[in-house]
Every structure is written in C-alpha cells, then in structure tokens.
Amino acid sequence: MPQMQQNEKPVRPEQKQNQQPGIESAMVPAPESQPRASSAVPKLKNKVALITGGDSGIGRAVALAFAKEGAKLAICYLSEESDANDTLEELNSMDCDAIKLSGDIGDEKVCRELVKKVIATYGRIDILVNNAAEQHPQENFEDISAEQLERTFRTNLFSMFFLTQAALPHLEKGAAIINTTSVTAYRGSSSLVDYSATKGAIVSFTRSLAHALVKRGIRVNAVAPGPIWTPLIPSTFDADKVATFGSDVPLGRAGEPNEVAPSYVFLASHADSSYITGQVLHPNGGEIING
Structure with a gap:
C-alpha cells in the first residue's frame, strides 16, 4: 500500500491500472464528463x-x-447619468430586472450603502464585479501628486476592499468575485505608474482573497484586459494617441468591450468555472505577459 505524504488527504479510493492511457470505465468514481450545465438554461x-x-x-x-444569461443587476457609477440611463434602458429592453446606483466607491461609507441598497432590492448578492477604475497619465514620475496617488488607489484598489467587506456577509457558497486588473500590471506603463501599481496590487489581492475565501466556497478571480475601446480612453489621452490606441498589440487593434465580457460570464458561472479560483484571464489582443 502506498504511503501518503504528511498533510496529504485521500480524495479517491486507492486504485492502479497497469497500462496507459488507462481505461475510464474502470475508474472509481468515474470522471464527470457530461456538460455541467445545459446550453438551454441561462x-x-x-x-x-x-x-x-x-x-x-x-x-x-x-x-x-x-x-443575457438571466442575471438580475445593480450597476454602480460615479456621475455619468446619461450613460447609466442608456445602460438601464437597454437592460430593461432585455426584460432584465436591473437598478442603477451612483456614488464614489473610494468612500467606504458609500460602498456600504450601495450593498445595503442591493440587499434591500434583491435580498442577496451572488456575483460581485469590482470593475471601476480611473487613470491619470504623467510623463514625469515626479509629477504624480499625493492627491492623485491617493485618488487612484482609492478608486481602483480601496474600493475593492470596501465593497468586498460590505458584500461578504451576503455572499454564500457558490458566489463569485471578479476583479478587473490590467495588462499594465504585468508589463508596466511609464506614464501610468500609479495606475499600474494599483492593477498589480489587484492581482495580489485576487490571489490572496481567493485563498482567504476558498473554505467558504466563494471563488475569486480577475480579468486583465489589454487596450479596450472605452470612454476612459478619449477622456485620458490626447487625440493623436487615441487615433492609434491599441495598434501596437499583435492583433493590431483595440478590443471592444463585448470581446472582454465573455471572460466575466465564464468566471461568474459556477457551472463553467467551478474549478477556477485565484486566477487571471487575459483578453489583451495577443500580448504575452506570462502571468
């Protein structure tokens, strides 16, 4: 009988086959091969x-x-009322039960209030997507002020701590947390040092939180988009840079938000990604970042 290593726990009955690649029908228990969810069910x-x-x-x-996959939604935003209204209208046209909530998520009290409003409306939270961020390019590192540094960290990183802490009492086994990091967490950015630093911290936050919550049955993962065509781009960069934005990646163009969204659906779906936690997906146009 083989000896188990210290701290090693048996998870299957002891068994051995003497020929490769082996016979599946002889395995106890048999591997689960059927799709975990019906394509007909959202x-x-x-x-x-x-x-x-x-x-x-x-x-x-x-x-x-x-x-589209049947979720009920609470979309949070800072102050972009017209965009929020457009999104809510589109969600309603899909017969989606959705609400919109505004506030500065860099403020811990605001995060607690947002969660309270979601619970008051729906009674639960199953999926938390920490996605909002801001960036402020500075060609000279010395020009990053203390105010900018704190603001960027509050919006991009502190908010994830605040919202997760507020939501955690309402997250049950099978819940999912998905954080938005960035390709800049892996390759850096000379003009976005503070932004890139927050995104690197989000990677570590994701990995550590995944370990912290694994025994509760809550999965924590992240998505690290490359250059994606969003309002953050023309509101951040000058016209010349916007004109060539994304042209330096292998696919030769910026990605669209709907090319990134399926990564979040995959990570949110327990049926699809039940064996994935503490990981990062990389929809970045082909850039190899070894992360």
Whole structure:
C-alpha cells in the first residue's frame, strides 16, 4: 500500500491500472464528463450581480452579457447619468430586472450603502464585479501628486476592499468575485505608474482573497484586459494617441468591450468555472505577459 505524504488527504479510493492511457470505465468514481450545465438554461439565471463602473465600457458590456444569461443587476457609477440611463434602458429592453446606483466607491461609507441598497432590492448578492477604475497619465514620475496617488488607489484598489467587506456577509457558497486588473500590471506603463501599481496590487489581492475565501466556497478571480475601446480612453489621452490606441498589440487593434465580457460570464458561472479560483484571464489582443 502506498504511503501518503504528511498533510496529504485521500480524495479517491486507492486504485492502479497497469497500462496507459488507462481505461475510464474502470475508474472509481468515474470522471464527470457530461456538460455541467445545459446550453438551454441561462448560465446566471436569477443570480444577483453588483457591477461597479456598470454604466459604460467593459462594465456595460458585462452587465448586458450577464443579463443575457438571466442575471438580475445593480450597476454602480460615479456621475455619468446619461450613460447609466442608456445602460438601464437597454437592460430593461432585455426584460432584465436591473437598478442603477451612483456614488464614489473610494468612500467606504458609500460602498456600504450601495450593498445595503442591493440587499434591500434583491435580498442577496451572488456575483460581485469590482470593475471601476480611473487613470491619470504623467510623463514625469515626479509629477504624480499625493492627491492623485491617493485618488487612484482609492478608486481602483480601496474600493475593492470596501465593497468586498460590505458584500461578504451576503455572499454564500457558490458566489463569485471578479476583479478587473490590467495588462499594465504585468508589463508596466511609464506614464501610468500609479495606475499600474494599483492593477498589480489587484492581482495580489485576487490571489490572496481567493485563498482567504476558498473554505467558504466563494471563488475569486480577475480579468486583465489589454487596450479596450472605452470612454476612459478619449477622456485620458490626447487625440493623436487615441487615433492609434491599441495598434501596437499583435492583433493590431483595440478590443471592444463585448470581446472582454465573455471572460466575466465564464468566471461568474459556477457551472463553467467551478474549478477556477485565484486566477487571471487575459483578453489583451495577443500580448504575452506570462502571468
């Protein structure tokens, strides 16, 4: 009888086959090979999702993709009322039960209030998408002020701590947390040092939180988009840079938000990604970042 290593726990009956590649019918228990969910059943049917930055860009695309899969939605935004109204109208046209909530997620009290409103409306949260972010290019590192540094970290990183802490009492086994990081977390950006630093921290946050919550049955993953055509781009860069945005990746163009959204659907679906936690998906136009 083989000896188990210390801390190694038996998870299958002891068994051995003497010929490769082996016979599946002889395995006990048999491997589960049938699809985990029917394609006829929406992947997120009746799940409640809270999405920050859900008014536009990647957040809007994720909201629409979740709605298509049967989720109920709360989209959070800062102050872009017209975008939020457009997104809500589109969700309603899909017969999606959805609400919009505004507030500065860099403020811990606001995060608690957002969660309270979602619970008051739906009674639960099944999926938390920490997506909202801001960036402020500085060609000279010395020009990053203390105010900018704090603001970027509050919006991009502190908010994830605040919202997760507020939502956690309402997340049950099978829930999913999905954080938006960035390709800049892996390759850096000379003009977005503070932004890239937050995105690197989000990767570590995701991996550590996944370990912290694994025994509760809550999966934590992230998505690291490359150059994606969102309102953040023309509101960040000058016209010349916008004109060539994304042209330096192998696919030669910026991605669209709806090319990123399926990554979030996959990570939100327990049927599809039940064996994935602490990981990062990379819809980035072909850039190899080894992360």
